[in-house]
Amino acid sequence: MPEGDLNIAERLLSGDPAAFEEFVESYRRKLFQYSFLMCGLREDAEEVAQDTLLKVFSSLEQLREPQNLKAWVFRIARNECLMKRRKSVFAPEHELSLDELRPQATGEGDARAIEIADWSGLPDDAAERSEIRRIIGQGIKELPDTYRAVILLRDVEELTTEEAASVLDVSTDVVKTRLHRARLALRQKLDQSLRSAALGIA
């Protein structure tokens, strides 16, 4: 657990106005991003972000352990999202199997290779390129619900396996299994985008 979260949680609990400002500034964006990728509609996402913040502030005393701030906030956001869910924007629910996500292998022995795009042109930081953010965001949205929920918490928001399990009410093993498949599926989508030159990398 990052110390920053524990610190801001304690300051929020003590009623520190500066902590309020910092928290709104950083969490409003996180919550919007999370709910936008979770519920799919911008209007819904803005509402979820604001309703979550409102719930957080009006029920701070229910945060028993300040170090759980992030997981607690995302649990509230998840419930808000579930109430808003509009089926039509969701990818159909289906299991992702490892076999479908494995790269195609070619050749034998020393000539063994996999079919893979050239990834070297991708920047290290998605913030540099809005088209990369779009492709990743789209890729996440296309994942089935249960996988999307996990990758958003674990990789986008960087919650720990235990925190994600507590937000989603599943075991840590379930989080690990779903995360791996979600990551593989997203990697596959990026690979396909790179091959079809959708990323326009020169």
Next chain:
Amino acid sequence: MQDCTDVFARLSEYLDRELPGATCEEIEKHIAACAPCVQFVESLKKSIHLTHGLTPEDPLPPIPEELKQKLRRAFDDGARRRGK
């Protein structure tokens, strides 16, 4: 002994350092000698890295003043209830 399929199945746990040391070493050993796995792991690492802290494609507009005041009232009321 790990083959490509075993490695493939455990890559996330490997990258997240969630595997027992011995399993981790076996995977490392396999990857060091397997060009296809190296390529695959590099692409997976990059893909994971790009999702960290992903921000919206279109930035969120600044918070409306009215909403901010509403949130601040909820925050202040809460602090009062807790006797702060």
